[in-house]
Amino acid sequence: MREITAKKLEHKLMSNETVNMIDVREVEEVVEGKIPGVLHIPLGLLEFRMHELDKNKEYVIICRSGGRSSRAVQFLESQGFQVINMNGGMLAWEGKTE
Template identity: 50%
Template sequence: MKKITTDELLERIEAGEQLNIIDVREADEVAAGIIPGAKHIPLGEVDSRVGEFEKDKPYYLVCRSGARSGRASDFLNEQGVDATNVEGGMLNWNGETTA
């Protein structure tokens, strides 16, 4: 499984990179704050929404601690999607969030 730390992800965002970030937490967790520009696809919907992922683009998956996004990353990689798990998830996120 490919991994990236929250600090590495934040550096790339601050450098102006346009990243495809997918938040796989539940709606009530996302309501408390999401990385600006991230798309919300709850873990339970990833399999039924796999068609929304473009196979020629990399995706960065985040959850609360990194466990759920790790499962989602594994699944997406098996489907031919370039998915990277954000280690430590939102618990380690030091950047801005939006409601």
């Protein structure tokens, strides 16, 4: 499983790199703050919404601490997607939120 640190992701965003991100937390968690520009798809809906994703793009998967995002990465990889798990999830995120 490919992984990225929260700090490295923050650096990419601050460098204006295009990064496709998916937050797999529940709605109640996301309202407390999310990374600007992230696509919110709760883990339980991922299977039903993966048609919205492009297999030619790479996605960074984010959750609260890294557990759900690692499950999402395993699932999406099995479906042919290019995905990276953000280590530590939002607990490790120190950048801007909205």
